[in-house]
Amino acid sequence: MIGVLVSGSGTNLQALIDSGLPVVCVGSNKPGVMGLERAEKAGIETAVFELGNYPDRPARDLAMADWLLDKDVEWIVLAGYMHVLTPAFLERFPRRVINLHPALCPSFAGAHAIEDAIAYGVRWTGVTVHFVDEGVDTGPIILQEPVEVKDSDTVETLAARIHAVEHRLLPDAVRLCLDGRVRLQEGSRRVMNA
């Protein structure tokens, strides 16, 4: 069973729902976002964990983790969730938090991956699904797919093709995890899809 965290439009949440994956609850750090609407429309339980309602970020993250554990969630998927998770959260879900990044990690970590790729002038970028660790977009990689950057591309046209790949790659990676087909190679950070 999967819990999903969102901060915005939730198109990747929609891709998970449309793929028939067992999403049982959706949390957000922001009220009123489209991602929550999508969940409600699909009959999925939601909750909002606004930072301002907690003494600090670890307290907010712990409340969110408790809520997810209470729903018997085994996997957490970040679908456009824009806050970095504190160690307190990650310790509750060791190697169980999955994130999507719109670049071929380790290139272009951070919040502006598509803009950064265009500015750098790469001919290929892509999409990465990875486990979350305490760094930013640094965790072990589950799946990647390259996307070509064309001479005519703007940030907008490239983003559209990257998002289309995300909507396919994220459900594929989550299904591999659910099926027990993702394991870390002994003594390394290399993921094997057994």
Add this chain to the structure above:
Amino acid sequence: MIGVLVSGSGTNLQALIDSGLPVVCVGSNKPGVMGLERAEKAGIETAVFELGNYPDRPARDLAMADWLLDKDVEWIVLAGYMHVLTPAFLERFPRRVINLHPALCPSFAGAHAIEDAIAYGVRWTGVTVHFVDEGVDTGPIILQEPVEVKDSDTVETLAARIHAVEHRLLPDAVRLCLDGRVRLQEGSRRVMNA
């Protein structure tokens, strides 16, 4: 006309020769390497510029630049040339020095790109042909091609597939340069293949 610099086996030099590109001279920082033998076999003039024979690296690089300019070379291709070129050399050939890197820049810069990609656990790496600037593998990108990393890959098996791509991509990129089909987008480091 093209000058090529090598440090070792020169398989990428061979790919340039076999593609019919106008390689007119081959320099090496090491005597006796296979790259020099390949050049001689193809009837191409060679010279060795050992660091130990010059007061310092800039002096060596200037001697090498003078030799290349004397041959009316317009483009310099680094084909496994393992020394970083000093600014004095690069200033003589502004945006005219082409390098090959066995990864998708900006990932895995430096001398151990294939080992580093395997250790990081990327699912895709690749090959980059780029202009040389004063950084290590940081210059504007001419062409890239992704290469998939398989679960069964070792450094050796991955290197074999990467080298096969290099032998195709480097001649393609050099031909684009010779044909005047590579230009930098105004005010950016993005290369357009006009």
